[in-house]
Each structure stands twice: as C-alpha cells, then as structure tokens.
Amino acid sequence: xxxxxxxxxxxxxxxxxxxxxxxxxxxxxxxxxxxxxxxxxxxxxxxxxxxxxxxxxxxxxxxxxxxxxxxxxxxxxxxxxxxxxxxxxxxxxxxxxxxxxxxxxxxxxxxxxxxxxxxxxxxxxxxxxxxxxxxxxxxxx
Amino acid sequence: xxxxxxxxxxxxxxxxxxxxxxxxxxxxxxxxxxxxxxxxxxxxxxxxxxxxxxxxxxxxxxxxxxxxxxxxxxxxx
Numbered sequence: 001x002x003x004x005x006x007x008x009x010x011x012x013x014x015x016x017x018x019x020x021x022x023x024x025x026x027x028x029x030x031x032x033x034x035x036x037x038x039x040x041x042x043x044x045x046x047x048x049x050x051x052x053x054x055x056x057x058x059x060x061x062x063x064x065x066x067x068x069x070x071x072x073x074x075x076x077x078x079x080x081x082x083x084x085x086x087x088x089x090x091x092x093x094x095x096x097x098x099x100x101x102x103x104x105x106x107x108x109x110x111x112x113x114x115x116x117x118x119x120x121x122x123x124x125x126x127x128x129x130x131x132x133x134x135x136x137x138x139x140x141x
Numbered sequence: 142x143x144x145x146x147x148x149x150x151x152x153x154x155x156x157x158x159x160x161x162x163x164x165x166x167x168x169x170x171x172x173x174x175x176x177x178x179x180x181x182x183x184x185x186x187x188x189x190x191x192x193x194x195x196x197x198x199x200x201x202x203x204x205x206x207x208x209x210x211x212x213x214x215x216x217x218x
Contacts, residue, residue: 008202009194018197025190033189045193053201060197071189077161079190092181096174101155106185132157139153 018060020049025079029071038067080123081106095138103135104128160187 009021022045024032032041042065049057070076093109095101105127121127142148158168163182174182 008200018200020195020197020202022193022195023190024193026188029188029190032191038193041191041193042195045195056201057195057197060199060201062196062198064196066192066194068192071161071191074167075162076159077165077167078159078187080187081160082186082188091177092185094178096170096178099153100170101153103155103157104159106160106187128157132155135155139155 026082033071038065038069041067082123101135101139103131105131107131107135109134160185 007021009019010017032044035041035044046057046061070079093102093107105122105124108122108127108131156163156168160182162168164187
C-alpha cells in the first residue's frame with residue numbers, strides 16, 4: 001500500500017457521523033479510474049485502508065459513500081492547475097481581440113510571489129477571485 | 142449561444158470555465174481559437190481527480206496522519 005495523508009473529514013464539524021474523505025488527483029486518480037466504476041474504487045480504497053488499520057475499515061464501513069468525479073464532470077473536467085509557473089500564463093491570458101477574456105485560477109499572473117500579504121498560487125480559490133478582479137480591471141481600463 | 146438555442150449578445154465576455162472544459166471542446170468558438178491559444182491550453186498541467194467520502198459506524202482512526210508523496214501523485218485521504 002502506498003502511504004497517503006489521511007484526515008477525519010468530520011473533524012470539528014459538530015457531526016455525529018464518522019467520515020473519511022479521499023481527495024485523489026493525478027496518477028493515483030488515473031490508477032483508480034482503471035477500475036471503471038465508483039463501487040470498485042470504493043472496494044479498492046477500503047482494501048488499501050484495511051492494510052493500514054488492520055481490518056477495522058471494512059468492519060466499520062456502513063456501505064455508504066459519496067463520490068464526486070471532478071475529472072469527468074461536465075463543468076470541471078479536472079481538478080486544478082498543478083503547474084505553479086507563472087511563465088506559462090503569459091500567452092494563455094491574452095484576450096481574443098479584446099472581446100473574450102479568460103479568468104480562473106489557471107490564469108494567475110502573480111505566480112508564487114507574495115501578493116500584498118498573501119501567496120496566491122495557481123490552483124487556489126484565492127487565485128480564482130484575484131484573476132476575476134484582474135480581468136474586470138483590464139476591461140474597465 | 143447556449144445548448145438550447147438561447148442567444149446572448151455582449152461586447153465583452155469573460156470565460157471562467159476551467160482549462161479542462163476548454164480542452165473538452167464543449168464550447169464552440171466562432172471564429173475558432175488561435176492555434177497558439179489551443180497549444181497553451183493543452184500545455185497547462187491540469188490533473189484529473191475525484192473526491193470520495195466513506196461513512197463508518199465508529200471513529201477508529203486518529204484525526205490525521207500525514208506522509209510524503211511525490212508531486213506527480215497527489216492523493217489526500
């Protein structure tokens with residue numbers, strides 16, 4: 001079993017439920033995708049975790065899961081940008097004849113340099129908001 | 142123009158869809174996107190992925206366990 005960061009998804013959420021959450025991207029996700037369907041992915045994850053928790057995962061699993069495939073969802077088609085180099089945004093951000101503009105975390109022109117008191121990187125929610133402001137500023141200018 | 146045929150007109154448009162959606166060609170640009178723009182969109186590292194929550198009868202696990210993994214293999218559980 002590959003080592004993976006694990007957290008209690010219900011921690012500090014005033015919930016009576018006991019939930020583990022798996023956020024899986026990249027190569028690991030592609031390996032799970034080979035299993036074809038969510039039920040098979042769940043079985044595989046439980047099997048992996050059982051090795052770590054000495055069988056307690058399958059013993060305590062209630063048969064209930066929530067699966068959100070951002071890689072296949074029509075409105076996302078993936079997760080987020082994992083390339084933090086701002087150099088690759090130079091042409092990417094160009095508008096189309098000053099008529100069509102692009103704004104999302106991918107288009108972050110600030111890279112990993114501090115922006116005011118924050119580090120705003122590609123792949124972050126803050127980056128989405130920031131680039132929205134930037135593009136509106138371009139249009140108004 | 143939307144999928145059901147509704148047409149909206151504007152002088153300026155801001156596309157806030159993900160790079161993944163742009164790559165999927167779910168949106169038709171007329172005129173088509175410049176080749177350079179298409180290449181740039183394809184060059185961005187934008188990973189697939191999913192979110193999975195499993196429900197248990199008891200809390201048999203600690204609050205968190207952390208371990209190192211490679212950048213290419215981002216898995217958070």
